[in-house]
Amino acid sequence: MRDALIRAVWAAACVVLAAGLAPLSGAAQMRRDAVVIGMAQEPDILGPFSTMAAAGTIHNSLFAFFAPFNEKWQRVPLLVEKLPTLKDGDWELLPNKKMRVTWKIRRGFTWHDGRPVTALDARFSYGMLRNPRTPTLTRFILNKVDNILVPNPADPYTMVVQWNERWPFANAIPYGFEYPLPRHVLERQYLQDPGRLRGDPFFRAPVANGPYRFKEWVPGSHITLEAYDRWPGERPKIKTITFRFILDAVVLAANQMAGSVDATEINNFGIDQMVEIERRNPNVAAHYTEALIWERIEFNNDDEWLKDKRVRWAIAHAIDRETIVRTLFQGKQPVAHAWLPPRHPGSNPNVKKYAYDPARARALLAEAGFTMGPDGILRDPRGRRFEMTFMTTAGNAPREQTQQIIKEQLKAVGIEIRIDNRPASVFFGTIVPRRQFPHLAEWATLYTPEVMPFTEFHSSQIPSAANNWEGSNRRGWRHAEVDRLAEQIGQELDEAKRVEMMRRLQDIFVEELPGLPMYFRLHLTTSVKALKNVKPTGLGSFYINWNSHEWSY
Amino acid sequence: MAQSTTAREFALDLERRRKEAAGVALGQSYWQIAWRRFRRHRLAMIGGTVALALSLMALLAPSIAPHPFDRIDLGRRWTPPGLTANVFGTDELGRDVLTRIMYAGRISLVVGYVTAVSVSAVGSLLGALAGFYGGWIDSALMRLVDMLIAIPTLPLYLIMSALIPGGGVGRIVLIFTIFGWTTVARLVRGQILSLKTQDFVEAGRAMGASEARLILRHLIPNALAPVIVAATLTVGGAILTESGLSYLGLGIQPPVPSWGNMLQRAQEYLLKASWLAVFPGLFIFITVLSFNFLGDGLRDALDPRLKT
Numbered sequence: 001m002r003d004a005l006i007r008a009v010w011a012a013a014c015v016v017l018a019a020g021l022a023p024l025s026g027a028a029q030m031r032r033d034a035v036v037i038g039m040a041q042e043p044d045i046l047g048p049f050s051t052m053a054a055a056g057t058i059h060n061s062l063f064a065f066f067a068p069f070n071e072k073w074q075r076v077p078l079l080v081e082k083l084p085t086l087k088d089g090d091w092e093l094l095p096n097k098k099m100r101v102t103w104k105i106r107r108g109f110t111w112h113d114g115r116p117v118t119a120l121d122a123r124f125s126y127g128m129l130r131n132p133r134t135p136t137l138t139r140f141i142l143n144k145v146d147n148i149l150v151p152n153p154a155d156p157y158t159m160v161v162q163w164n165e166r167w168p169f170a171n172a173i174p175y176g177f178e179y180p181l182p183r184h185v186l187e188r189q190y191l192q193d194p195g196r197l198r199g200d201p202f203f204r205a206p207v208a209n210g211p212y213r214f215k216e217w218v219p220g221s222h223i224t225l226e227a228y229d230r231w232p233g234e235r236p237k238i239k240t241i242t243f244r245f246i247l248d249a250v251v252l253a254a255n256q257m258a259g260s261v262d263a264t265e266i267n268n269f270g271i272d273q274m275v276e277i278e279r280r281n282p283n284v285a286a287h288y289t290e291a292l293i294w295e296r297i298e299f300n301n302d303d304e305w306l307k308d309k310r311v312r313w314a315i316a317h318a319i320d321r322e323t324i325v326r327t328l329f330q331g332k333q334p335v336a337h338a339w340l341p342p343r344h345p346g347s348n349p350n351v352k353k354y355a356y357d358p359a360r361a362r363a364l365l366a367e368a369g370f371t372m373g374p375d376g377i378l379r380d381p382r383g384r385r386f387e388m389t390f391m392t393t394a395g396n397a398p399r400e401q402t403q404q405i406i407k408e409q410l411k412a413v414g415i416e417i418r419i420d421n422r423p424a425s426v427f428f429g430t431i432v433p434r435r436q437f438p439h440l441a442e443w444a445t446l447y448t449p450e451v452m453p454f455t456e457f458h459s460s461q462i463p464s465a466a467n468n469w470e471g472s473n474r475r476g477w478r479h480a481e482v483d484r485l486a487e488q489i490g491q492e493l494d495e496a497k498r499v500e501m502m503r504r505l506q507d508i509f510v511e512e513l514p515g516l517p518m519y520f521r522l523h524l525t526t527s528v529k530a531l532k533n534v535k536p537t538g539l540g541s542f543y544i545n546w547n548s549h550e551w552s553y
Numbered sequence: 554m555a556q557s558t559t560a561r562e563f564a565l566d567l568e569r570r571r572k573e574a575a576g577v578a579l580g581q582s583y584w585q586i587a588w589r590r591f592r593r594h595r596l597a598m599i600g601g602t603v604a605l606a607l608s609l610m611a612l613l614a615p616s617i618a619p620h621p622f623d624r625i626d627l628g629r630r631w632t633p634p635g636l637t638a639n640v641f642g643t644d645e646l647g648r649d650v651l652t653r654i655m656y657a658g659r660i661s662l663v664v665g666y667v668t669a670v671s672v673s674a675v676g677s678l679l680g681a682l683a684g685f686y687g688g689w690i691d692s693a694l695m696r697l698v699d700m701l702i703a704i705p706t707l708p709l710y711l712i713m714s715a716l717i718p719g720g721g722v723g724r725i726v727l728i729f730t731i732f733g734w735t736t737v738a739r740l741v742r743g744q745i746l747s748l749k750t751q752d753f754v755e756a757g758r759a760m761g762a763s764e765a766r767l768i769l770r771h772l773i774p775n776a777l778a779p780v781i782v783a784a785t786l787t788v789g790g791a792i793l794t795e796s797g798l799s800y801l802g803l804g805i806q807p808p809v810p811s812w813g814n815m816l817q818r819a820q821e822y823l824l825k826a827s828w829l830a831v832f833p834g835l836f837i838f839i840t841v842l843s844f845n846f847l848g849d850g851l852r853d854a855l856d857p858r859l860k861t
Contacts, residue, residue, distance in 0.1 A: 404646060405646065
């Protein structure tokens with residue numbers, strides 16, 4: 001009787017669950033011209049003032065980019081007719097290291113209110129983004145551009161970008177931003193008060209120029225886009241794309257397993273979850289895309305112990321990175337020996353490798369003056385216990401697991417680790433930018449193929465109160481040759497020479513080891529196998545739907 | 554004759570009940586009566602026994618746990634529960650779940666007990682000051698209480714967790730105490746307001762007792778019963794709140810386990826290794842339930858106005 005009752009309750013629960021999921025899965029799978037993309041993040045706003053990857057994902061379908069990266073990490077002209085080259089003469093080198101680059105906007109593109117997209121929109125966007133009163137996130141490249149001209153009033157599709165210094169990727173995108181904004185929609189508000197532009201209704205419901213137009217945003221639930229009927233290319237076969245916000249990764253994974261979403265992006269999945277999704281729903285493809293995501297442990301190079309590179313080497317030898325990646329990530333994410341992964345042309349396969357060798361680690365620490373204490377923990381020459389703090393983002397499973405293995409492995413060579421993790425908002429809001437980690441801290445950086453080492457490695461880029469906490473050299477590394485290389489790479493137009501300098505810089509990095517590279521993360525996304533032409537790039541700003549206008553069932 | 558005996562017995566019984574209700578049973582102290590009443594409360598006895606057993610398990614964890622709580626064995630990840638060396642299975646780093654449950658009990662119960670004691674101490678003292686002195690001290694303290702009660706606590710916990718460095722039990726207890734003393738303070742203030750006009754206080758005053766002595770030796774001990782009940786319920790509440798904070802990644806730092814952080818880390822593996830969530834969840838459930846039953850029983854036993 002009791003068993004029967006339990007069975008009945010279970011059956012009822014299953015029916016309720018199925019009933020709850022049915023409308024969602026119906027929406028996603030029954031309509032063969034609609035796609036639901038699940039994301040574990042909801043954007044704050046849309047447009048260039050948002051830092052959130054969720055906004056970036058939506059931009060990929062909403063805006064036509066000047067020249068997006070494809071899955072082969074090549075820029076493909078879309079809104080522009082071609083990428084300028086020195087050979088063709090539309091990229092000119094001028095005296096005093098100045099440059100002039102001529103771009104032609106492709107005719108036929110219109111904003112979603114029907115007005116044509118012209119070079120005047122790009123010129124307006126450049127001026128607006130460069131204005132210090134607008135909340136632009138970075139003006140690093142914008143500040144290298146002196147001006148943008150549209151020289152011929154009869155040809156509003158041609159613009160000339162005047163650079164005040166050399167920049168190797170001046171022919172990749174016109175002024176450092178991927179897409180223009182509509183001048184006719186934003187100019188009035190911008191001229192009234194640039195400081196309050198972020199609050200303009202445009203950034204909640206943009207008039208864009210991409211293959212999909214904005215339809216609705218239901219906060220806390222979803223954003224829906226619909227195919228734009230005046231898109232100049234082939235009409236998108238998928239009529240609507242809905243970005244559904246399911247903030248919990250476990251729930252999002254369950255939705256993908258149940259088929260309630262057709263794809264996921266910005267999903268916070270771990271490798272284990274990806275494997276589980278594929279195992280439970282054979283109709284779903286898990287995409288493990290090689291990316292430019294560098295996960296590492298940064299050393300605070302101003303710390304008295306960590307200033308000594310023998311200590312840094314010892315830590316590298318004491319940590320078994322191969323076993324960590326093999327066990328925790330099923331070998332899918334390779335150990336990083338430097339800061340650029342093999343797929344980047346600047347990668348240097350010949351850098352020094354720090355093999356797991358606890359005996360070597362102990363010898364190096366002894367050489368650095370450490371002696372073993374009675375409790376199995378080393379003492380420095382002044383008799384102080386060798387205890388260090390290790391910080392990262394609290395609640396991030398792969399990082400916390402890695403941390404605990406490292407704690408055990410470092411203890412085996414006599415280094416005590418105290419874990420002090422903080423929520424991501426605190427860790428990335430204060431701890432990392434203000435260098436408030438006393439010894440070790442783990443995080444990742446997303447690069448693009450156009451990454452330049454200046455902000456990451458130049459000694460002028462060590463954040464401090466004096467420079468208003470600018471720069472990404474949070475490890476506090478100072479190296480004269482690296483400074484020189486970082487400056488030269490930023491101005492070198494010859495790719496072969498640039499690559500050679502990048503490789504040299506990595507050699508120095510690995511030899512000096514101001515931080516310990518851990519592994520290169522993959523970009524993890526999923527999509528139903530029935531959805532064709534899904535080609536994730538693995539690059540920041542270019543998400544699973546970068547080519548959504550080419551998708552079909 | 555028989556009738557008069559019955560009537561007399563009835564009258565005596567009535568008198569006994571009346572006195573018992575007033576806490577002055579014949580030949581028995583207040584605490585003896587309370588203990589007798591408590592023993593009659595079956596759920597409270599079960600709750601008390603389970604709470605005691607859990608406390609012993611946590612206390613003796615280093616001696617009785619089958620494995621070291623932080624020993625990582627990457628070759629034994631995800632071992633399901635069963636009659637093996639790992640009865641409750643192993644976690645994502647191959648650590649024994651039973652061992653970690655035992656050690657986690659140390660953290661969770663210490664958080665519960667220490668919070669209960671500190672909240673009671675702070676709340677009793679501030680409540681007594683407010684009730685005894687009245688006037689602006691009372692107004693100021695009670696407005697502070699109103700303010701703290703009105704503010705939603707979870708965001709405050711999050712902010713405090715971010716601001717106060719270190720990730721140990723001390724930080725958690727400090728945060729809980731800062732925001733948790735208000736209930737006890739209100740209870741004690743109410744008690745003191747009624748007690749301070751009674752004869753024994755006047756007598757103490759007449760005999761030259763200082764105000765501090767009156768508060769600490771006479772008033773607070775007489776207001777203790779509701780504080781004990783509130784403290785018991787605080788234990789369960791603190792364990793739950795710690796679980797909540799750990800669930801948000803703000804509780805005890807790894808690799809030290811608490812039932813809350815075990816549950817938090819289990820969420821990612823809910824579909825793959827459900828036992829990682831089931832066991833800590835079960836222990837939180839049983840512990841909180843036990844302390845709530847215990848609190849109910851104590852309230853019934855210590856408050857003579859309530860029927861048992």
